Amino acid sequence: MMATLPLTVGATTTSTTWVSPNMMELPALVVERNAIGDQVALSKWYSGKAVEDAQREKEVIDEVRRQAPTYGLNPDDAERFFAAQIESNKLVQYALLSVWQLQGRAPDLPPPDLARLRKQLDDLQKRLLQALASSKEVPDSPYCKAAIAQAVDEAAHNDRLDGLHHLALMRSFGDFCRATARP
Numbered sequence: 811m812m813a814t815l816p817l818t819v820g821a822t823t824t825s826t827t828w829v830s831p832n833m834m835e836l837p838a839l840v841v842e843r844n845a846i847g848d849q850v851a852l853s854k855w856y857s858g859k860a861v862e863d864a865q866r867e868k869e870v871i872d873e874v875r876r877q878a879p880t881y882g883l884n885p886d887d888a889e890r891f892f893a894a895q896i897e898s899n900k901l902v903q904y905a906l907l908s909v910w911q912l913q914g915r916a917p918d919l920p921p922p923d924l925a926r927l928r929k930q931l932d933d934l935q936k937r938l939l940q941a942l943a944s945s946k947e948v949p950d951s952p953y954c955k956a957a958i959a960q961a962v963d964e965a966a967h968n969d970r971l972d973g974l975h976h977l978a979l980m981r982s983f984g985d986f987c988r989a990t991a992r993p
């Protein structure tokens with residue numbers, strides 16, 4: 811179900827504002843992207859490959875920039891958003907790999923195919939760009955930070971995220987809002 815976000819301002823409820831009903835779509839898709847990170851981590855557990863792949867990151871960002879105008883997005887804005895998603899994805903991977911090292915084992919699952927996972931990430935990218943375009947007005951809203959904090963919290967709750975994936979979701983939206991000083 812698509813949720814709307816009521817926002818209260820200040821200590822008392824002086825007004826209520828509503829951000830775009832599409833706003834919840836974006837965190838939900840980011841949760842999906844980070845969940846693919848779990849699979850990527852498992853593939854790297856088996857292959858021994860480094861988490862960070864600068865060449866692949868460049869390809870992701872180049873493609874995002876190329877596609878951005880098709881969605882009515884500024885390439886710099888799209889890049890900024892996806893750079894955060896990449897950092898968030900790596901955070902998930904580093905943490906899981908570290909836990910698996912300590913435990914001496916990873917989940918007992920067959921090695922995932924990294925090429926197939928990257929295809930999934932590429933497919934998800936289009937849906938993310940679409941959702942980003944639908945929330946285009948949010949970063950400039952004076953309520954952005956409150957709205958994002960609520961949306962992240964709600965998505966974490968809806969998807970029953972554990973601490974790591976909740977933290978990663980917060981990282982994903984860390985610099986989503988444009989800077990606005992508190993009055």
Ligand SMILES: C=C(O[C@@H]1C=C(C(=O)O)C=C[C@H]1O)C(=O)O
Binds near residue numbers: 866
């Ligand atoms: C997801 C991967 O791991 C890292 C994260 C990436 C991403 O979030 O798109 C891209 C390259 C890697 O630095 C991957 O190797 O594909």
